[in-house]
Amino acid sequence: MRVLVLTNPVPTHFTQLVPLAWALRAAGHDVLAVTQPDVIPTVRSAGMVAASAGELFEATKGVRSKLTGDKRLRETFERRRPEEMGSFAAVWIRNARVVLPEYLPAVRSFRPQLIVSNHVEFASLLVGGAEGIPVVHHRWGVDPISGPAMREARAELADLAADLGLDGLPLPAEVLDPCPPSLQLPSAEPGTPIRYVPFNGPGELPSWHRPEPGVRRVAVSLGTATLALNGVPHVRRVLEACATIPGIEVIATCDEEYWDALGPMPPRVRLVTPTPLHLFFDTCDAVVHHGGGGTSLTATAFGLPQLVLPQWSDQFDIGEQLQAVGAGISLDDVASQDDPATLADALEALLSQPEHRKAAEELSQEMASMPSPAAVAADLAQRY
Incomplete structure (x- = not known):
């Protein structure tokens, strides 16, 4: 079977698809990833074959243009009501118009029997419908977005669907869901379960992999976009607050270009260049993060309590759901995120309360x- 993987031009949107793509390839299927240039290095790093389509997107630049002065994401964007969450996919609805002329020739050349994409890649539905190819969408975790986004996409892309001879934007044949059912939002449409297998990029087992005996280790991973979008003061406050807790070691992943701006770190805070989280989460006692889908599910895979500091979009829902099941604490307002005592108390609670x-x-x-990616791949091959 030939399988085409399509993804939005955001590397972390692609990494969620890698374990399934690996499973399909290992089973002998021909897998090709088609995406904009932003994601090509990530595809290569996963050991997969890529074809570039369209222009460089640079998602961070688009978000930066919406920030107010030097305010970070959380200080600029308010939490949206559930019915408004589709607005976070508006950029991908618009992007479908841009990439459709690039995707159609790729699909017709490769002639796939199945298309796999993330759940807000709407061009996949257009090319799949036009060519009569089933499309499987893959969520990245807690999902407040795809329901309202699909309604908006069907309205916004109706003209493109008509141009392709379709009655409307088709729905995916299936939605794969890596989120444990007890964590998923009740409002999310039921999906086919697939076990989350962490892929956080390639890397080397670090020399600091094992902590000192008797030391509690906390990982801090607040996301590349958090730092890039006026988040340096926020990250510094978080690290300083964590360092006030006795007997812990903090491992903070951070691009080296921000180290000087962050300034000298307190004792027992180690800044490290971005390192695949699954390489050291087994040594940690808790995780502090921004509510990203990949980070939250990787921490879940390792059974770690999570302190979530959401900045925008679905990160609020991710934090809220983790708190609802007791596996995390979410501090979702600016005042709490900026208060060292509140941050330290929340982290201490996660570490000390069994x-x-x-x-x-x-x-x-x-x-x-949940079924492994290999089991899901076998099932997809049998049915499609």
Whole structure:
């Protein structure tokens, strides 16, 4: 079977698809990833074959243009109501118009039997409908976006669908969901479960992999965009607050270009260049992060309590759901995120109160019981 993988021009949107793509390739299927240039290095890093389509997108630049002065994401964007969450996919609805002329020739040349894409890649539905190819969407976790976004996409892209001879924007044949059912939003449409297998990019097992005996280790991973979008003061405050807790070591992933701006770090705070999280999460006792889908599910896979500091979009829902099941604490307002005492108290609670660890481990066990990417790949090959 020939499988075409399509993705938005954001590397982390692609990494969610890698374990399934690996499973399909390992089973002998021909897999090709087609995407804009932003993601080509990530495709190559995953050991996959890529074809470039369209122009460089540079998503961070588009978001930066909407920031107010030197304010970070959380200080600029308010949390949206559930019915408004589709607005976060508006950029991908517009982008479908841009990439459609590039995708159609690629599809017709490769002649796939199946298209796999993330759940807000709407051009996949247009090319799949036009060529009579089933499209499988893959969520990246807690999903407040795709339902309202699909309604907006069907209205906004109706003219393109008509030009292709379609009655409207087709729905995906199937939606794969790596989110443990107890963590998923009740409002999300039911999906086919697929176990989340972390792929956080390639890397080398670091020399600091194992902590000192008796030291509690906390990982801080606040996302590349958080730092790039006026987030340096925020990240510095978080690291300083974490360092006030006795007996812990903090491992903070951060692009080296920001180290000087962050300034000298307190004792027991180690800045490291971006390192695949799955290489050291097994040595950690808790994780502090921004509510990204990949980070939250990787921490879930390792049974770690999570302190979530959401900045925008679906990150609020991710934090809220983790808190609801007891596996995390979410501080979703600017005042809480900026207060060192509040940050330290929340992290200390995750480290010292056993109910958080118990809930996180139960969530990890639930994830482990979901069908593996290999099992899902075999099922897809049989049905499509």
